Amino acid sequence: MSDIRVRFAPSPTGYLHVGGARTALFNWLFARKVGGKFILRIEDTDTERSSEAMVRGILEGMEWLGLNYDEGPFFQSNYAEQHRAAAYQLLESGWAYRDFAPKQERDDATIKQDIAKQKVFNPFRDLPKTESDARAETGEPFVIRFKVPEVGKTQFDDIVFGLQERDYNDIEDLVLLRSDGHPLYNLSVVVDDIEMGITHVVRGQDHINNTHKQVLLYQALGKPLPRFAHLPLILAPDKSKLSKRKHGEIVSVTTYRDAGFIPDAFINFLALVGWAPQEGLAAKDQEIFSREELINIFSLEGIHKSNAVFNFSEGDERNWTDQKALWMNFEYIKTWPLEKLLPLVKPELQKAGLWRDDYETERKAWYEHTITLLRERARTLLDFAGHGRPYFVDDLSFEFEEAAVKKNLQKDPALKTLLPELANRFAALAEFTHDTVEAALRALAEEKGVKAGLLINATRTALTGQSVGPSLFELVLVVGQNRAAERLNHAAELI
RNA sequence: GGCGCGUUGGUGUAACUGGUUAACACGCCGCCCUCUCAAGGCGGAGAGCACGGGUUCGAGUCCCGUACGCGCUACCA
Numbered sequence: 297m298s299d300i301r302v303r304f305a306p307s308p309t310g311y312l313h314v315g316g317a318r319t320a321l322f323n324w325l326f327a328r329k330v331g332g333k334f335i336l337r338i339e340d341t342d343t344e345r346s347s348e349a350m351v352r353g354i355l356e357g358m359e360w361l362g363l364n365y366d367e368g369p370f371f372q373s374n375y376a377e378q379h380r381a382a383a384y385q386l387l388e389s390g391w392a393y394r395d396f397a398p399k400q401e402r403d404d405a406t407i408k409q410d411i412a413k414q415k416v417f418n419p420f421r422d423l424p425k426t427e428s429d430a431r432a433e434t435g436e437p438f439v440i441r442f443k444v445p446e447v448g449k450t451q452f453d454d455i456v457f458g459l460q461e462r463d464y465n466d467i468e469d470l471v472l473l474r475s476d477g478h479p480l481y482n483l484s485v486v487v488d489d490i491e492m493g494i495t496h497v498v499r500g501q502d503h504i505n506n507t508h509k510q511v512l513l514y515q516a517l518g519k520p521l522p523r524f525a526h527l528p529l530i531l532a533p534d535k536s537k538l539s540k541r542k543h544g545e546i547v548s549v550t551t552y553r554d555a556g557f558i559p560d561a562f563i564n565f566l567a568l569v570g571w572a573p574q575e576g577l578a579a580k581d582q583e584i585f586s587r588e589e590l591i592n593i594f595s596l597e598g599i600h601k602s603n604a605v606f607n608f609s610e611g612d613e614r615n616w617t618d619q620k621a622l623w624m625n626f627e628y629i630k631t632w633p634l635e636k637l638l639p640l641v642k643p644e645l646q647k648a649g650l651w652r653d654d655y656e657t658e659r660k661a662w663y664e665h666t667i668t669l670l671r672e673r674a675r676t677l678l679d680f681a682g683h684g685r686p687y688f689v690d691d692l693s694f695e696f697e698e699a700a701v702k703k704n705l706q707k708d709p710a711l712k713t714l715l716p717e718l719a720n721r722f723a724a725l726a727e728f729t730h731d732t733v734e735a736a737l738r739a740l741a742e743e744k745g746v747k748a749g750l751l752i753n754a755t756r757t758a759l760t761g762q763s764v765g766p767s768l769f770e771l772v773l774v775v776g777q778n779r780a781a782e783r784l785n786h787a788a789e790l791i
Numbered sequence: 792g793g794c795g796c797g798u799u800g801g802u803g804u805a806a807c808u809g810g811u812u813a814a815c816a817c818g819c820c821g822c823c824c825u826c827u828c829a830a831g832g833c834g835g836a837g838a839g840c841a842c843g844g845g846u847u848c849g850a851g852u853c854c855c856g857u858a859c860g861c862g863c864u865a866c867c868a
Binding site for chain 1: 793794796797801802805806807816818825826828829830863864865866868
């Protein structure tokens with residue numbers, strides 16, 4: 297056990313996206329590795345942009361990923377009173393001042409132009425305390441700004457980026473409290489981090505500027521600094537920061553859940569962007585890591601400084617997201633212990649109305665065999681109910697792919713009589729095994745002077761409606777004697 | 792504009808404190824296997840480490856400069 301405490305502090309202005317998820321993951325891994333506490337704090341002080349739906353989205357994302365937290369979720373808006381008190385404390389101690397200048401309305405469009413202007417000296421900075429108090433007394437609106445000292449610099453030793461320094465001249469007198477009394481981000485974060493005893497702040501590199509401001513606040517409040525570790529950013533293929541507005545649902549983690557990802561596979565993928573195991577902690581070329589392994593080998597020192605690109609191409613159905621992520625998922629589906637996979641497949645079948653309770657009792661062996669067969673070609677969990685449908689329905693309520701019918705059934709008119717004949721032979725088998733089925737099919741092919749491949753491919757399509765799938769004789773066994781005969785007869789009618 | 796950070800094949804990464812033909816994974820191409828498609832096995836193309844200087848017997852690894860990219864710069868977080 298250690299007294300290390302970290303937090304993940306998303307603002308609910310969007311769903312949990314890939315970048316946020318990785319920040320959460322690294323915090324979580326670190327906490328688990330050192331035996332510390334992982335805290336979830338929702339930074340909802342921006343009431344206009346925050347919404348309950350987004351909070352739910354974040355919570356769902358965390359749950360799906362299995363990033364369990366030891367404390368929270370705390371909602372920052374509940375602590376506004378403390379934040380306000382801190383602002384006034386700073387005002388009293390001379391670290392902050394009232395700014396009576398009227399609010400400047402700025403929108404997103406003009407903001408970047410405005411900020412190009414030089415920092416201007418604020419005339420209210422040196423307003424005598426008595427006058428400031430008097431004006432406040434009359435009810436004149438004001439914001440409370442932090443009074444950044446004139447000479448000196450802030451500094452902190454970042455675990456990832458090393459020593460960071462910033463001249464006071466490059467830091468503006470940030471607003472602590474809005475004119476409506478609303479506390480702002482930098483103040484709230486610092487007060488909460490102090491209150492929660494956060495020892496390590498692990499967050500995106502886009503906060504490095506804020507960190508300098510926060511360092512100032514820690515000092516003014518007379519509190520020791522936590523350690524900071526800033527993470528490199530995850531970029532979109534166009535090299536811009538991932539964002540909900542620009543990149544849409546493709547960057548939301550719930551999209552991956554809904555697309556049939558195994559959470560552990562996604563975690564594995566995420567862990568490897570912007571971080572790599574340190575020398576000697578893992579087999580040199582290992583890529584697949586279980587959660588436990590990741591916890592074991594994780595260290596903040598293995599995080600690197602350069603941004604990474606998360607690849608996806610919209611509109612490309614097969615490669616809709618990062619190909620390595622896709623591959624990773626496939627790899628997990630293929631190789632994960634069956635007992636871990638089964639609980640993830642069950643809800644998919646239930647959703648599709650394909651689940652039967654006897655899959656866990658009398659038909660357990662058949663069911664597991666079927667899943668074992670399907671998993672070799674399933675790229676996502678969705679495939680079990682998708683391509684897998686013909687394996688689970690008793691009737692013919694599955695789709696016959698047009699191309700498959702054309703290619704494998706209508707290719708040779710002789711199949712119209714061959715398939716019913718094959719159905720009869722299958723039905724007549726006393727023992728229905730891989731070998732007897734194969735022998736029956738090959739014997740028929742030989743008698744009729746056709747290639748076994750013709751019958752094999754036609755049978756596959758007859759049984760599943762598809763042109764691709766597992767080895768035929770495995771497939772026939774799983775479909776079973778009755779259903780196989782029935783489907784062969786039915787297929788003959790399609791010719 | 793200012794401040795900061797970064798730069799190894801298409802992508803993600805590796806390369807101990809500078810030392811053989813820059814390694815692995817994904818993706819791509821080919822071959823093998825084969826009843827289809829995958830998987831798997833084998834092999835291949837693809838970076839000379841952003842560029843230019845310097846230090847050194849020797850630099851992707853150290854130093855300087857340049858370019859490019861990204862981030863931040865708000866009474867958002």
